[in-house]
Amino acid sequence: MSWKRQDREERGYHHGNLREALIKAARELIKEKGPAGFTFADAARSAGVSAAAPYRHFRDREALLADVAREGFQRFEAMLSTGWAGGKPDPITAFHNIGRAYLAFARAEPAYYAAMFESGLPPDINVELRAAGDRAFGVLRTAAETLVGLLPAGKRPPALMMSLHVWSLSHGIASLFGRGDAGRRSLPMTAEELLESAMLIYLQGLGFPPKA
Amino acid sequence: MSWKRQDREERGYHHGNLREALIKAARELIKEKGPAGFTFADAARSAGVSAAAPYRHFRDREALLADVAREGFQRFEAMLSTGWAGGKPDPITAFHNIGRAYLAFARAEPAYYAAMFESGLPPDINVELRAAGDRAFGVLRTAAETLVGLLPAGKRPPALMMSLHVWSLSHGIASLFGRGDAGRRSLPMTAEELLESAMLIYLQGLGFPPKA
């Protein structure tokens, strides 16, 4: 395991891929101590360079965090898309799979998740971040639109509202109970079971049949 | 506006109520820059005392934060209790009022809310904090138990699960959209409308009549 370029050369004066190395270091530090628990200098130290080196690649700590978050949203979108799987095997099952993917991401990538949602970053800090976030949410919205289409014409809720409901629910569960981190509140059930049961009740409230 | 004792005397050597003044200063700093955005010395400066003074009242910065959070949970509990109002005028309406109270608190007291849920504090950092949090959640749980009792005996979901669902949903909405803070995502509806609509659908899914 090396932060420097994995295979080639020994690294002379130049690091070779410092930008990526800093993002990776930031992720590991966030995972350990939270989005506020590391400093620009810490990231540099982890990457094996001097404290001033990061300034060549990021204007400040916030810019580094924003890049971590952007990268996170990209992976998040990919994971949600995989869960949705184009609505296969059937839209309802696929919708539940998005929920599972949501929690799985929060659990597997707590550092990305924290940078995305708990770092206090303004979503508009740059265009790319905003766009990446919107694309991830778009997966949920598309899925909601498909589901809404299954209901009889008179009983269709707004798909945007529905996707916001599910997003909020998922985020709430992930924030409160989603990470095994010590110190979090304990539960009589898993976060996944909690989300699944809530979604079942919610979908039933919208008029979807109990057994899909 | 003065940090010192509001009316009497000019403050001589002693501050008179530094402990409370520090908590208040912390709240204002959190509101401005987030739970991680201030330091022990900052709080002292805001309270108008030397950097060493806070050590007479709090072991460290974390202890100060914990006290802010504890105080927040107490007010939170009071606000939720007022919303519930013992189940008046009827349990369903009162349940919705809890939701409104939840969002109102997050909006009116972002500093408390951040200290309670977004500061990274372990809930078990001291017994009082844990107990205060549990009491606040207890309001929601009691309400859920009352509601569950309205359903026919064979169709009652676990009240604990139901309260966790609503808590997660409320927290998710509050976290993602609840604060008017610049930088948050914008919505085609208010957070209150979003929560109310979600709770209506959820309750209908549990078998509560559409019009209560």
Add this chain to the structure above:
DNA sequence: CTTTAATGTAAACTCCCTTAACATGAGCTG
């Protein structure tokens, strides 16, 4: 070989945390 931009380093600068030693004032006791 020289030039130039990219990339790191080193060191100055500032700020924070923490503790120790001292000062003040409020309340109790006789």
Add this chain to the structure above:
DNA sequence: CAGCTCATGTTAAGGGAGTTTACATTAAAG
């Protein structure tokens, strides 16, 4: 009221860490 005592703040000093500027080195291009 005089004197003791303790809680509360202050000043001062150390040690450490983060940020940032000025300078040094390398790689690549002409």
